[in-house]
Amino acid sequence: MSEPPVVRTVNLVKIYQNGGVPVPAVRGVDLVVEPGQFVAITGPSGSGKSTLVHMLGGLDPRTSGEIWLDGKRADTMSESAWALLRRRKIGFVFQFFNLVANMTVADNVELPALLAGASARDARERREHLLGALGLTGRADASPAQLAGGEQQRVALARALSNKPSLLLADEPTGNLDSRNTRDVLRLLGEVHRDGQTIVLVTHDARVASMADRVVTLLDGEIVDDGALGTARRRPRGTAGDVVELRG
Amino acid sequence: MRQSLLALLAKEPAHGYELKQALEQIFGRAYPPPNIGQIYVTLGRLEKDGLVRAVDVEQSNRPNKKVYYLTAAGRDALDIWVDEPSEGPRVRDEFFMKLVLAPMTGIADRMALINRQRRHYLGLMRDLNELADRTDREDYVALLLIEGAMLHLQADLDWLERCQEDLP
Ligand SMILES: Nc1ncnc2c1ncn2[C@@H]1O[C@H](COP(=O)(O)OP(=O)(O)OP(=O)(O)O)[C@@H](O)[C@H]1O
Ligand SMILES: [Mg+2]
Numbered sequence: 001m002s003e004p005p006v007v008r009t010v011n012l013v014k015i016y017q018n019g020g021v022p023v024p025a026v027r028g029v030d031l032v033v034e035p036g037q038f039v040a041i042t043g044p045s046g047s048g049k050s051t052l053v054h055m056l057g058g059l060d061p062r063t064s065g066e067i068w069l070d071g072k073r074a075d076t077m078s079e080s081a082w083a084l085l086r087r088r089k090i091g092f093v094f095q096f097f098n099l100v101a102n103m104t105v106a107d108n109v110e111l112p113a114l115l116a117g118a119s120a121r122d123a124r125e126r127r128e129h130l131l132g133a134l135g136l137t138g139r140a141d142a143s144p145a146q147l148a149g150g151e152q153q154r155v156a157l158a159r160a161l162s163n164k165p166s167l168l169l170a171d172e173p174t175g176n177l178d179s180r181n182t183r184d185v186l187r188l189l190g191e192v193h194r195d196g197q198t199i200v201l202v203t204h205d206a207r208v209a210s211m212a213d214r215v216v217t218l219l220d221g222e223i224v225d226d227g228a229l230g231t232a233r234r235r236p237r238g239t240a241g242d243v244v245e246l247r248g
Numbered sequence: 249m250r251q252s253l254l255a256l257l258a259k260e261p262a263h264g265y266e267l268k269q270a271l272e273q274i275f276g277r278a279y280p281p282p283n284i285g286q287i288y289v290t291l292g293r294l295e296k297d298g299l300v301r302a303v304d305v306e307q308s309n310r311p312n313k314k315v316y317y318l319t320a321a322g323r324d325a326l327d328i329w330v331d332e333p334s335e336g337p338r339v340r341d342e343f344f345m346k347l348v349l350a351p352m353t354g355i356a357d358r359m360a361l362i363n364r365q366r367r368h369y370l371g372l373m374r375d376l377n378e379l380a381d382r383t384d385r386e387d388y389v390a391l392l393l394i395e396g397a398m399l400h401l402q403a404d405l406d407w408l409e410r411c412q413e414d415l416p
Contacts, residue, residue, distance in 0.1 A: 042366075044413050179395060186377070206402045210373035217366065219412060225363035229370045 004071030006167055006198040007033040007056060012065035014051050014221075025051040027221035028065070038189075038199040040209040043218035049202040050095055050171050052218070056200065057092045057169045058082030069167070087115050091165035093173045095202075097156045099144040105131070106140040109158045116163035123162070130158035133188045135181065149176040157185060161192060168192065170201040174208055186211060249282060249290050254318060254326045257300060261317035264288050276387045291316055299325055337400070347411060362412045369405050373398065 014026040026048040033039050041049050054060035055067065058074065067075040069085070077085070086092065091112070099108050106127055113123035131137050134154040144152055153176045160168060174182045182205065189211060193199060203209050210229060217225040256262060256270050264287050272281050294300040299322035302314040318326070343365055350356035380394045 042409075044409050183380075204406075206370060206373045206405050207377060207398060210370045210377055215367065215370060217363065224359060224412075225366065227363075227367065229367050229374060 003035050005032045005068070006035050006037070006070060007031065007200065008066075008068040009056070010066040010068075012052070012055065012067065013063045014048070014055060014060065015063045016051075025221055026055070029218075029221075029223055031216065031223070031226075033198060033200060036193075036196045036198055037214060038193045038212045039201070040212035040215045041200065041202045041218060042204065042209055042215060047218040048221040049218055051221075053092075053169045053171055053200060053202055057086060057090055059092070087112070087163070089163075089166045091160035091163065091168045091170075093156050093160045093168070093170035095171040095175065097144075097152045099152060099155060099159070101144055103143070104140065105136065105142050105144070105147070105155050108144065108155060109162050112159055112162040113164075118163070126162055126164070127158070130161055130188075131155075133191070134158055134184050150178065150181055153177060154181065154185065157188070161188070164197070166197060168197055168199045168201070170199070170203075172202055172204065174203065174205050182207060249286065250294060251326065251329050253287070253290055253294065254299060254322055254329075257316055257318040258323065258326055261315050263305075263313045263315050264291060267291075267316075274389065276384075276390045279393075294322070298322075341404075344411070347415065358415060359412070362408055366405065366408055369401055369408070373401050376401070 009029055009031045012026060012029040012031075013024070016023040016025055029048075029052060031052075041052065043049055051060060055062050055075075056069075058077070058079075062075050065075070066073065070089075074082075074085070100111070103111070109127040109130060110123040113126050114120070118126065127140075128137070131140055134157065136151065136154055136158065139147060139151060139155075144155065147155065153173065157170065157173050160170065174185050177185065186207060189199065189201075189208070193211070199212075201208065201212070209215055212229070214226070214228055216223055252271060253267055256267055262270070264284060268282060268284055268287050271279070291300065291302075295302060295316075299319060300316045301319055302316050304312040305315050306312050343361075346356070347358060347361055350358055350361060376394055376398050380391065380398075383390050383394065385391075
């Protein structure tokens with residue numbers, strides 16, 4: 001019980017400057033994520049979701065407030081300390097992929113594992129497992145530019161999971177996927193969650209959000225709801241017909 | 249159920265129990281199994297409307313069974329139903345009524361209403377996810393219905409977000 005939260009923020013604020021005009025993107029967020037928890041972050045466009053997870057991953061400096069990771073103060077760390085932390089225990093999936101353009105898919109996915117100190121063999125096995133789980137085995141030798149948007153997105157997820165991060169931060173990881181590929185991603189996230197990795201994931205996709213233990217809703221940079229999903233399930237459980245009502 | 253019975257009878261004449269089995273086979277787990285009583289009631293109405301007719305077929309050492317077949321009027325009714333576009337979804341949402349009327353009651357906090365509804369929808373979505381996992385991969389009819397329900401639910405959630413942004 002003495003394990004500290006994986007993520008804790010205290011009155012976290014981000015104000016961008018837009019040509020001299022202050023744009024408050026995150027306005028006083030207090031968020032605690034316990035080890036192994038899967039937290040989904042939802043909210044309208046512009047409500048500050050990306051800004052929040054970028055700050056949690058040290059990709060964007062905070063304006064004020066505190067960020068604690070695994071019980072250690074993180075917002076005051078240097079760039080290089082953040083880089084080390086990301087290498088060792090944070091996986092990040094960007095909303096707009098950010099793959100390394102001049103490397104193959106396979107190398108993109110293996111790199112984080114190698115940087116984290118895995119052997120070449122372990123990195124390759126991990127890569128094969130992740131690409132397989134996401135239906136991308138056949139694309140291993142392609143370069144990112146040759147991939148469809150939905151494929152790039154899945155590679156970005158595989159890359160983020162490559163170093164078995166204890167904390168996965170993901171920004172809309174299914175935004176460009178059709179329902180079949182989304183199902184693969186859901187299955188992989190379920191696996192990662194069962195393995196005890198902590199997940200903080202921004203999503204508009206209710207199928208993804210509904211897998212979380214907890215849903216946090218942002219509006220205008222503030223948390224307006226934070227709690228478990230509804231449990232008022234329909235009983236008795238049975239056939240699809242109990243949930244699905246045909247019209248007519 | 250009227251149209252599904254007409255469609256089955258357009259393929260071949262059948263008695264009530266065969267129709268029940270055929271419906272179960274086609275819709276699999278996706279559709280609440282019709283009970284035989286409902287089927288006979290519906291057949292009776294279709295017969296009264298002149299869309300189907302029944303003939304008694306004798307069976308050795310069993311009571312006669314009624315075999316139903318489609319009439320020309322039944323065929324026409326079926327063609328009309330198949331040819332015309334189906335109604336789109338109508339938004340007659342009870343929750344939206346609550347949301348709009350809540351301030352007048354002076355008790356309900358809109359933000360709290362929306363948050364509770366979101367959690368409820370997400371709980372339903374989780375049920376649908378689990379249902380999809382438990383459904384046979386080959387049962388395309390059931391899987392497509394579940395996916396349809398998921399997409400409707402996603403639209404409801406998106407709408408909820410719009411309500412949260414725009415209602416004062
Ligand atoms: N680099 C930046 N410079 C100035 N303003 C920014 C910058 N990045 C984000 N913003 C502003 O901060 C606010 C929050 O943006 P953010 O990207 O966090 O929203 P979001 O919730 O992720 O939206 P979406 O769902 O569209 O991805 C918006 O008003 C946005 O215009
Ligand atoms: Mg964003």
